[in-house]
Amino acid sequence: MAKDLVKILADLKEKEALGIVEDRLSAGDDPLDILDDARRAVGIVGKRFADGEYFIPDLVYSGEILKTITDMIKPNLAKAVEVKRLGKVVIGTVAGDIHDIGKDIVVFMLDVSGFEVFDLGIDVPAQKFIDKIKETGSRVVGLSGFLTLAFHSMKDTIEAIKKAGLRNEVKIMIGGGQIDDQVKAFAGADAYGKDAMEAVKLAKGWIGG
Amino acid sequence: MEKKWEQMSADEKQEAQFQKLLSPKDPGGNDLKFQSPEAEVNYKANITRIKDAIQLKKTPDRVPVTILPSMFPFINAGMTIQEAMYDYDRCVAAFKKFILDFKPDMHIGAAAPGPGKFYEILDYKLYAWPGHGVAPTSSYQCLEGEYMKAEEYDLLITDPSFYFRNFYLPRVFGALEPWNMLAPLTGILEMYGVAFNFIPYGLPPVQGAYKALFEAGAEALKWAMAMGGSAGELKALGFPDILGGFTKAPFDTIGDTLRGIKGIMVDMYRRPDKLLKALEAITPIMISLGLGAAQQTGNPLIFMPLHKGADGFLSDEQFKTFYWPTLKKVIVGLIEGGCIPFPAAEGGYNTRLKVIRDLPKGKTLWMFDQTDIVKAKQIVGDTLCILGNVSSAMLSLGTPQEVKDYCKKLIDTVGKGGGFIMSNGAFFDEAKPENVKAMVDFTKEYGVYK
Numbered sequence: 102m103a104k105d106l107v108k109i110l111a112d113l114k115e116k117e118a119l120g121i122v123e124d125r126l127s128a129g130d131d132p133l134d135i136l137d138d139a140r141r142a143v144g145i146v147g148k149r150f151a152d153g154e155y156f157i158p159d160l161v162y163s164g165e166i167l168k169t170i171t172d173m174i175k176p177n178l179a180k181a182v183e184v185k186r187l188g189k190v191v192i193g194t195v196a197g198d199i200h201d202i203g204k205d206i207v208v209f210m211l212d213v214s215g216f217e218v219f220d221l222g223i224d225v226p227a228q229k230f231i232d233k234i235k236e237t238g239s240r241v242v243g244l245s246g247f248l249t250l251a252f253h254s255m256k257d258t259i260e261a262i263k264k265a266g267l268r269n270e271v272k273i274m275i276g277g278g279q280i281d282d283q284v285k286a287f288a289g290a291d292a293y294g295k296d297a298m299e300a301v302k303l304a305k306g307w308i309g310g
Numbered sequence: 311m312e313k314k315w316e317q318m319s320a321d322e323k324q325e326a327q328f329q330k331l332l333s334p335k336d337p338g339g340n341d342l343k344f345q346s347p348e349a350e351v352n353y354k355a356n357i358t359r360i361k362d363a364i365q366l367k368k369t370p371d372r373v374p375v376t377i378l379p380s381m382f383p384f385i386n387a388g389m390t391i392q393e394a395m396y397d398y399d400r401c402v403a404a405f406k407k408f409i410l411d412f413k414p415d416m417h418i419g420a421a422a423p424g425p426g427k428f429y430e431i432l433d434y435k436l437y438a439w440p441g442h443g444v445a446p447t448s449s450y451q452c453l454e455g456e457y458m459k460a461e462e463y464d465l466l467i468t469d470p471s472f473y474f475r476n477f478y479l480p481r482v483f484g485a486l487e488p489w490n491m492l493a494p495l496t497g498i499l500e501m502y503g504v505a506f507n508f509i510p511y512g513l514p515p516v517q518g519a520y521k522a523l524f525e526a527g528a529e530a531l532k533w534a535m536a537m538g539g540s541a542g543e544l545k546a547l548g549f550p551d552i553l554g555g556f557t558k559a560p561f562d563t564i565g566d567t568l569r570g571i572k573g574i575m576v577d578m579y580r581r582p583d584k585l586l587k588a589l590e591a592i593t594p595i596m597i598s599l600g601l602g603a604a605q606q607t608g609n610p611l612i613f614m615p616l617h618k619g620a621d622g623f624l625s626d627e628q629f630k631t632f633y634w635p636t637l638k639k640v641i642v643g644l645i646e647g648g649c650i651p652f653p654a655a656e657g658g659y660n661t662r663l664k665v666i667r668d669l670p671k672g673k674t675l676w677m678f679d680q681t682d683i684v685k686a687k688q689i690v691g692d693t694l695c696i697l698g699n700v701s702s703a704m705l706s707l708g709t710p711q712e713v714k715d716y717c718k719k720l721i722d723t724v725g726k727g728g729g730f731i732m733s734n735g736a737f738f739d740e741a742k743p744e745n746v747k748a749m750v751d752f753t754k755e756y757g758v759y760k
Binding site for chain 2: 113115155156157158159161162165197198199200202224248249250252253278279280281283284286287296
């Protein structure tokens with residue numbers, strides 16, 4: 102009963118973690134506290150990933166366990182949870198490209214690091230990025246891409262953001278399988294991130310945290 | 311007298327395969343007629359060069375150079391990818407122009423776009439392709455999903471072919487959905503009751519599926535004729551094809567298109583024993599896939615795109631538990647059958663180099679992408695032939711001088727003493743032609759061993 106959900110979940114012990122959640126729910130614990138513990142645990146997972154102790158499967162698995170826990174808790178929640186966030190990031194895979202594994206890992210890491218992430222999905226036209234920047238007032242934009250066509254798509258997207266008069270309002274980072282500093286210079290981005298940890302570092306550098 | 315194939319050692323089989331490549335035949339089984347004496351000299355020099363690079367016994371006359379593109383030849387010829395997928399004649403014409411313009415020592419054929427109409431006939435759901443989910447100018451891209459469900463491992467383990475026919479294929483090909491009604495072939499045993507097994511073939515939906523299949527087969531054949539003609543023509547012009555077939559690491563077979571990345575990653579925690587059993591079950595099938603292809607094409611180089619074992623995708627322990635043991639079995643099985651496994655380590659493989667060192671010497675060719683290739687030379691250079699790794703970004707956005715500088719560095723370090731083939735590191739669509747040309751021309755000029 103007194104078992105520490107944060108530690109158990111961070112160690113990816115699914116059955117035990119779900120057992121604790123069940124026990125705490127039936128003991129009348131505040132569901133918000135349980136959810137908070139679960140989020141803290143996934144935060145630790147993110148930290149271990151950043152430290153090279155955990156790998157992508159660990160992230161994916163912790164995300165799956167968190168989803169199950171959230172589903173268990175939801176019926177007991179009176180209202181949506183408000184989490185204090187460091188800042189907002191708009192992210193998406195650029196037009197013409199439908200790859201999402203890398204982007205999803207970056208979204209996960211930004212989320213557990215305290216950012217509010219607006220994930221626009223895949224094959225995202227430039228206008229959609231512009232609309233979301235305007236709507237949310239995000240100061241950071243992440244562009245993802247895997248194919249060589251993404252080099253040009255990233256450039257086009259950044260030019261469209263410039264044309265919309267928003268270039269000075271946002272910092273833009275890019276990443277993906279074949280992306281490097283050469284692509285950054287070509288596309289006119291502010292930074293290239295080699296991996297998800299780099300993306301978190303960049304976002305933190307730009308909007309604090 | 312000549313030894314029988316079955317009695318040969320792996321070394322002898324590999325040598326025999328190379329000798330076969332050195333005396334190519336036409337489709338009628340006669341000695342291939344080269345288009346010029348020069349073409350014949352080039353063809354044989356090219357084969358000898360990669361043979362020496364792969365076997366690690368002799369330093370080749372110079373660093374071999376190849377280009378491994380995906381859609382570049384077609385984009386470079388001014389076509390959309392949609393056109394390359396639907397017009398087979400234009401596809402092979404563009405590929406021929408690509409080979410004659412850039413003159414790599416060898417190539418992997420014009421098959422990358424594949425037959426668009428074939429995919430349409432079978433209603434292929436596993437990919438988005440031009441006109442079907444992506445723009446005419448976009449490459450086809452995989453739609454990952456759980457096409458195999460978590461609770462279906464036992465079915466796959468017990469009878470992979472039955473599982474593929476009755477569960478997996480009906481999900482990825484809309485036209486083959488009625489195959490889920492078919493009875494197992496292994497139930498066909500004796501006269502009493504034998505006809506029961508065939509009842510599904512009388513049902514209209516199943517008959518419809520077979521009708522689509524015949525049509526798809528005819529389309530595949532039409533496409534294959536164009537591809538075969540192209541390979542034969544290029545061979546006669548002095549450019550050998552180094553792609554004899556294809557197989558995969560068992561972990562990727564299950565992770566790429568059956569369970570998907572999320573599925574297989576969670577399976578490592580929730581059902582590790584089932585996953586391990588399934589990997590073992592499909593290992594001999596992956597070996598046969600490569601051996602069968604080599605027999606059919608007469609070419610021993612078996613390409614293996616490696617995906618989910620890259621740096622970061624698995625921990626060291628996961629790599630050694632789930633990925634490497636069955637991959638190694640496939641590689642060794644192919645080698646024992648006289649093949650030359652040609653794995654492409656997509657992404658980075660820096661943390662895996664010490665593990666893959668544990669392979670027979672001079673029997674494999676590895677394409678490296680973002681691996682520190684100089685470090686790779688130090689760790690695996692005496693075990694395997696290294697191919698790579700001019701980056702897509704450099705080919706697409708750099709200058710010819712940057713490409714030359716990078717190639718010089720590769721030739722001076724990785725190329726030292728042989729065992730190296732110059733190439734791009736990842737399959738690419740867009741590139742500046744002058745950069746691709748710089749990679750080939752500079753290697754031919756500077757890469758001569760003294």
